[in-house]
Amino acid sequence: MRSQKVIKNPPEFCIDCGACTKHCEFLTKYDINLLDFSKRKDLAFNCFLCDKCYAVCPKDISGNEIALKHREQIKKPFRYLNFLKSPYLYANNSAKKSRELVFFGCNFPGFLPRTTRKIIEIFEPLGIDFSIDCCGKPLFEGQGQFDRTKAHLNELFAAKGVETLILACPNCYHFLKDKIDIKIKTLYEKFEEFGLNHEIKEEAHMFYPCPERIHKPIFETFKKYVPNYKTSFTDVNCCGLGGLAKSNEPQIAADYPQKLKDKNLPNLYTYCATCCGNFAKNGVQNIKHIATVMTDVNESPNTNYFKNVLSLKFYKRNRK
Template identity: 30%
Template sequence: MNTAKLITCSEKSHYPFKRYPSESCDTVLFPGCAFPSQFPRTMDALAELCRTHGIGIAYDCCGHPLDGFGVQGGTDRVLSGIARRLKKRGCTRVVAVCPNCLNLLQERLGIPTISVFELFEELGVRPKGTFEPGVLFTPCPDLRHHEMRDALRRSCDLSAVDDLKKVGCCGLLPKLAAQGPDVVRRHTQRVFDAADGRRIYTYCASCLGQFARLGNSNCQHAVSVFLGVEEAPDAKRAFWNRAKRKFDANVNPYPAMKA
């Protein structure tokens, strides 16, 4: 295992930046690790919205990369810990922001899990921002069922945004990353080529971080647009952005909103 993989597996195996509500919460938002890393201001806006509606925030990593890197039993151990902490707080439903988290938690957490766009629908929240002409890149975890993509299209007007078709992974799948940076760059470049200079929207923070690292600033997270937050992927400060969530005090629902 090379150094980068070793560091990644170490962090994801025993995520050091956990932060859970100290109070009982029926519904908990699970942002994952990539979204707070790349979009700290959008994360703050989303947390405020959730807390106003009686929803707590749990900062943790789902352990998904451990499966891809072949760490036997690693993801199951991580999920077991997450389930235990959530149930201790009375959580009966999870809201996932990341498509990787959504798939994994739905299949293996044992607590009902919906996407953030389904939450917006449920709450009747309308988008504050406008999706200008561009393309929508569907990340790998959503390619089969399009669950998040369809919920996004139901919750806001994407009439000016075309689905980016016949394009595969952004390059960050572990099996691709294991083949080296040149292979990763080729896959990312295919997305850029297919977009042909148009703005790229997606709802995977990891993908957007990759786009930013390879020099494409014409990309936005769908949640940022929805919440009216102008924010580019903050790839350079990703580590520090997620590290500071360990000390985030704004994880409990507002008292007046609790059931």
């Protein structure tokens, strides 16, 4: 795997080496490579979009890009997803002016409600407001649509006078970084300013979320505080919720958490709330989110998702 990858080539560059198939359960199941996949529009929603194929491809071909191009042409309706995310049903925004804004996304409050509240309590006295909202990634992956969400977010940020967005979710971070014009910052960079980051001394078996498959800019912002981290899950491509593929590939989706359980390692860490919550729902033990440890909340993933997001939808800000 070459960390300097920046270009994604068309599938016609394929040399039929088999590396992508070898490292992807989805491609293995259908006995295809990325060139074959580019001709299989019927499998557009069977790909988890983890891009492990791109990581191992000597010709820098991305299955993620192939799948998204297929999906653009199919235009699957995803009626429930539209109802839930456009606009986000459990959003919590305010008209308060805030030059910096903590953007939690959807799943962080859903799986880490106590940590969400603690972060709000830390930032609120400093005049930093928060937003619980959808970044637009799920609908973009389903239908290629982002214009409506982009307009909503730009209107929100402009009305609040936001200059810097502090992102708690790696999916939001990587999705929005080249789609909005304001400065972005990771939650851990802001923690660093407040002196909240502290050393995790135990051996930490790190699970990297899909968007940090190649480059790891978020991990780099707190890496020095996890000196004993171990890259222990190179054979686990996804938590099982990536790419809207779970309904089409339930067995593959279930196999990913099972691989973590089979390893039977202590002290599992990630910095993606979606991964954290899905692993917990599938019986993975000892899974910890970096943010909950850094804030000393030490919250186990809470799987009462809808109860949590509903509660935080009505979270009251301090009026002062």
